[in-house]
Amino acid sequence: MTSARERVRSELTAEITAAARRQLADVGAAGLSLRAVAREVGMVSSAVYRYFPSRDDLLTRLIIDGYDDLGAAAEAADDPAEAPAGRWSAVCRAVRAWALEHPHEYALLYGSPVPGYRAPQDTVPAASRVGGVLGRILGDAARGGALPEAAGTRDPSLISDAAVEVLGGDHPSLDETVRVRALLAWSSLYGTISFELFGHFVGSVEDGDRYFDLAMDDLARLIGL
Amino acid sequence: MTSARERVRSELTAEITAAARRQLADVGAAGLSLRAVAREVGMVSSAVYRYFPSRDDLLTRLIIDGYDDLGAAAEAADDPAEAPAGRWSAVCRAVRAWALEHPHEYALLYGSPVPGYRAPQDTVPAASRVGGVLGRILGDAARGGALPEAAGTRDPSLISDAAVEVLGGDHPSLDETVRVRALLAWSSLYGTISFELFGHFVGSVEDGDRYFDLAMDDLARLIGL
DNA sequence: TCTCGAACGAGAGCACCGCTCTCGTCGAAG
DNA sequence: CTTCGACGAGAGCGGTGCTCTCGTTCGAGA
Numbered sequence: 212m213t214s215a216r217e218r219v220r221s222e223l224t225a226e227i228t229a230a231a232r233r234q235l236a237d238v239g240a241a242g243l244s245l246r247a248v249a250r251e252v253g254m255v256s257s258a259v260y261r262y263f264p265s266r267d268d269l270l271t272r273l274i275i276d277g278y279d280d281l282g283a284a285a286e287a288a289d290d291p292a293e294a295p296a297g298r299w300s301a302v303c304r305a306v307r308a309w310a311l312e313h314p315h316e317y318a319l320l321y322g323s324p325v326p327g328y329r330a331p332q333d334t335v336p337a338a339s340r341v342g343g344v345l346g347r348i349l350g351d352a353a354r355g356g357a358l359p360e361a362a363g364t365r366d367p368s369l370i371s372d373a374a375v376e377v378l379g380g381d382h383p384s385l386d387e388t389v390r391v392r393a394l395l396a397w398s399s400l401y402g403t404i405s406f407e408l409f410g411h412f413v414g415s416v417e418d419g420d421r422y423f424d425l426a427m428d429d430l431a432r433l434i435g436l
Numbered sequence: 437m438t439s440a441r442e443r444v445r446s447e448l449t450a451e452i453t454a455a456a457r458r459q460l461a462d463v464g465a466a467g468l469s470l471r472a473v474a475r476e477v478g479m480v481s482s483a484v485y486r487y488f489p490s491r492d493d494l495l496t497r498l499i500i501d502g503y504d505d506l507g508a509a510a511e512a513a514d515d516p517a518e519a520p521a522g523r524w525s526a527v528c529r530a531v532r533a534w535a536l537e538h539p540h541e542y543a544l545l546y547g548s549p550v551p552g553y554r555a556p557q558d559t560v561p562a563a564s565r566v567g568g569v570l571g572r573i574l575g576d577a578a579r580g581g582a583l584p585e586a587a588g589t590r591d592p593s594l595i596s597d598a599a600v601e602v603l604g605g606d607h608p609s610l611d612e613t614v615r616v617r618a619l620l621a622w623s624s625l626y627g628t629i630s631f632e633l634f635g636h637f638v639g640s641v642e643d644g645d646r647y648f649d650l651a652m653d654d655l656a657r658l659i660g661l
Numbered sequence: 662t663c664t665c666g667a668a669c670g671a672g673a674g675c676a677c678c679g680c681t682c683t684c685g686t687c688g689a690a691g
Numbered sequence: 692c693t694t695c696g697a698c699g700a701g702a703g704c705g706g707t708g709c710t711c712t713c714g715t716t717c718g719a720g721a
Contacts, residue, residue, distance in 0.1 A: 214688090216698090220697090241548075257700075257701075260681085318549070323465070323543035323544070323634070338636075371639060373640070391654065395628065398624070398627040398630075398631040399620065401630075403623050405626075405630065411623070415599035415619060416599070417593055417595060422595070425616045429617055429620055433658055470707085471708080483670050483671070491707095
């Protein structure tokens, strides 16, 4: 039921986002210009507004695509047959590799929010894919008996039920203490990558690859994997 | 030996940076407009270029000031008479409090780099003040015997000599393993704050204050404090 | 004390930006 | 076949960073 008009519209939309993606990789989100994107696809700037109501909506599209691309990379790097600690390291390495390959996209996703704070609702499903992978590793480790028994405390006012579900759900090995550590490890992964990418490790860390592996091993131990 | 002209120049420079600081707090770094700053101080835009050669130089000034302000807050929060773990928590809390009070400045410091990657040289001394405080805590803990004996490994290609010096220098309780953990804890502090400030914890962490305290306690234990 | 150059503020202007509006055109649904 | 909506082009508005020029004014050296 797709008319020719709808097809050419979706093709043009894809072409615009592709051009925007290229420009994002070149000059970063701050330098992304809707007019330049229009020039690249051979349009006049006002015509682009038929497809994206504003520059920020175009950026939101790129954010969602970026989350999806990163999430796919993380999912592809996770082999459920491996041991939990190995899975954790592999996924962390994949996230870092993606960030190093797409620094401007990474900055768009995990750096300073760009506009008047983007609408989170649309980006949530794509944004939670990496967290989902990491949570699955934790849950599998718990169900596989790789985690020590926990004290079993549960404090509903600290971590949301949705996050508890993502972090492996209910299990004797999972309590608020290890869930806090899992969230901490999750954000620390991005803290490490951001520091490397944004230059805060310049002058301190000499061998980024080895430092990252050691740091992620420490985080795995922190969680108990 | 300061002529009247020099004095009025430094006063005007301060007035411009103050106006820019206010605008940064209002609309963020991306929305900071040199022309608006000029309007606020009652100048025409071209006159501001007598004091700052470009908008990015003005931003660099704000970055340095921000690092200094944050560093001062961290130093003020550190009481060397306290136990290492308590000092660590206090400094972490101070950094977070500063970030929550100055979200746009924090984003400017630790979010995506703004221009064509700022000149790091000028910002380095101010930027390393918080790291200096945390490193001092680690060194004091080692010299105070609060840390377990370490294996004593030293790998010069992993962490720079300058960073080793900041992280307490040479001591039997300090080896590459705990130094990696200290750097990890350092970046994790900012990873945690950034996730909270940039909205990545929305839907997961319900009680930000308590989560932060628990997470920082975990990091202190990771280092061995 | 006078002079001359440097510092300064103001203004015009350039190229670019996001975004809006209007106006022909063309395709597809009725 | 008609008609209406989607579409691209173009002009234009207000804003931006930045440059250049032009009088003015201040202050250091003669």
